[in-house]
Amino acid sequence: xxxxxxxATAFHVPERVVTNDDLAQIMxxxxxxxxxxxxxxxxxxxxxxxxxxxxxxxxARKALAKAxxxxxxxxxxxxxxxxxxxxxxxxxxxxxRELGLSDIxxxxxxxxxxxxxxxxxxxxxxxxxxxxxxxLLVGAEVHSRGLDRTTRGRDTTVLFGDGAGVAIxxxxxxxxxxxxxxxxxxxxxxxxxxxxxxxxxxxxxxxxEQLIREGKHHAVMEGREVFKYASILMPQSVxxxxxxxxxxxxxxxxxxxxxxxxxxxEMVQKAVGLRDDQVYTNIxxxxxxxxxxxxxxxxxxxCEGRLARGDLLLLTAFGSGFTWASAAVRW
Ligand code: UT7
Numbered sequence: 001x002x003x004x005x006x007x008a009t010a011f012h013v014p015e016r017v018v019t020n021d022d023l024a025q026i027m028x029x030x031x032x033x034x035x036x037x038x039x040x041x042x043x044x045x046x047x048x049x050x051x052x053x054x055x056x057x058x059x060a061r062k063a064l065a066k067a068x069x070x071x072x073x074x075x076x077x078x079x080x081x082x083x084x085x086x087x088x089x090x091x092x093x094x095x096x097r098e099l100g101l102s103d104i105x106x107x108x109x110x111x112x113x114x115x116x117x118x119x120x121x122x123x124x125x126x127x128x129x130x131x132x133x134x135x136l137l138v139g140a141e142v143h144s145r146g147l148d149r150t151t152r153g154r155d156t157t158v159l160f161g162d163g164a165g166v167a168i169x170x171x172x173x174x175x176x177x178x179x180x181x182x183x184x185x186x187x188x189x190x191x192x193x194x195x196x197x198x199x200x201x202x203x204x205x206x207x208x209e210q211l212i213r214e215g216k217h218h219a220v221m222e223g224r225e226v227f228k229y230a231s232i233l234m235p236q237s238v239x240x241x242x243x244x245x246x247x248x249x250x251x252x253x254x255x256x257x258x259x260x261x262x263x264x265x266e267m268v269q270k271a272v273g274l275r276d277d278q279v280y281t282n283i284x285x286x287x288x289x290x291x292x293x294x295x296x297x298x299x300x301x302x303c304e305g306r307l308a309r310g311d312l313l314l315l316t317a318f319g320s321g322f323t324w325a326s327a328a329v330r331w
Contacts (some may be wrong), residue, residue, distance in 0.1 A: 002171035003178025004127040006329070007069075007134075009299040010062035012055050013044040013163040013286065018144075023158055028151040034158045039187040039262025042288030043161030045144035051085045053094035055164035056140040059295075060099060060114070063136075063166045071099040074168075075132040078123050080115030082320065083141045086110070087199065095138065105132075112194075113258050113319020114184070115139055115291030116165070116329050121182035122314075123169050133170055139291035140164035146196065148218035156221045160285035165295025165313040177310070180328040183240045187322050190229065194221040194320040230264045230318040235271035237326035238316050245328050249273045253311035253331075256301060258318060259283035259293040268316065280306060290319065307331050 020031035079092035090105030
């Protein structure tokens with residue numbers, strides 16, 4: 001069976017940069033609080049006319065150009081998002097249409113911050129079994145329009161940003177390289193600790209003025225609980241990836257963790273026993289872009305020359321659900 005390799009990566013974020021001081025103009029917060037608690041300085045928010053699909057399309061076109069491929073050479077789209085442009089259909093078909101395609105499958109993955117690794121696991125299985133050869137894996141989010149931009153939502157709103165990151169994946173015959181393993185976890189007992197309640201068909205009617213008045217359409221989070229579980233379960237998922245591949249922290253060239261909070265990343269680094277140069281962070285500039293955070297960080301790390309052929313790359317994520325995941329890749 002062939003392994004799955006990353007053929008190209010790319011990302012696209014909206015031009016509009018929102019600073020912590022900008023947020024302090026619209027809610028009771030401060031640059032000092034946001035920086036100290038999360039490490040975030042700026043994030044990107046969409047402007048009129050931009051959508052999740054438009055960000056994903058821009059990122060996909062950049063990746064296709066890097067790979068020297070035409071959209072028609074793609075066999076499948078795996079689109080990971082928890083902020084779809086519409087209730088249905090999923091965003092994969094909108095991206096497919098924007099790319100001028102009409103004859104390949106598109107699947108949407110709804111696994112929030114772990115979405116990209118869940119999507120990678122799906123794509124990897126299809127590529128290894130030969131079902132699809134060239135898979136466009138997308139993580140894209142537009143959080144800003146769904147956030148409570150008042151003081152009521154400040155604990156959540158200051159953390160999130162918009163953006164899209166993609167990878168084009170395909171088979172490699174080199175037995176030494178490619179995706180070595182993926183490890184997926186979920187525990188629905190914590191589903192309401194970070195969630196968007198409505199619109200939702202558990203409600204009748206599924207959307208109402210009352211639901212909106214109560215702010216049920218905004219993401220809400222028990223921040224301390226999420227923080228606690230993230231800092232325990234992300235290191236556990238990294239340990240699973242190390243153990244499955246019989247490698248040690250010293251063998252890791254780079255860990256690209258989901259960018260939710262700099263303090264969480266630092267705790268993961270410490271728990272796993274990695275040096276600063278083994279962990280990539282860019283949360284200061286993008287905030288938490290959920291399914292897009294890993295592919296954005298991975299593309300930036302590659303552009304900075306942080307990974308070379310043969311290096312061991314680890315990915316790890318944790319988020320709403322709770323879901324969490326890790327992956328090991330021989331670059
Ligand atoms: O993608 C995966 C999902 N997300 C995460 O992994 C995020 C996990 N959680 C966190 O990152 C942190 O819990 C937060 C950054 C959300 C909050 O940090 P914290 O140190 O846990 O603060 P806290 O929620 O305990 O709040 C401390 C204080 C509170 O005031 P009192 O009750 O102590 O008077 C909050 O009301 O900070 C207040 N506060 C704020 N103050 C200024 C909450 N949000 C803000 C804000 N600006 N934006």
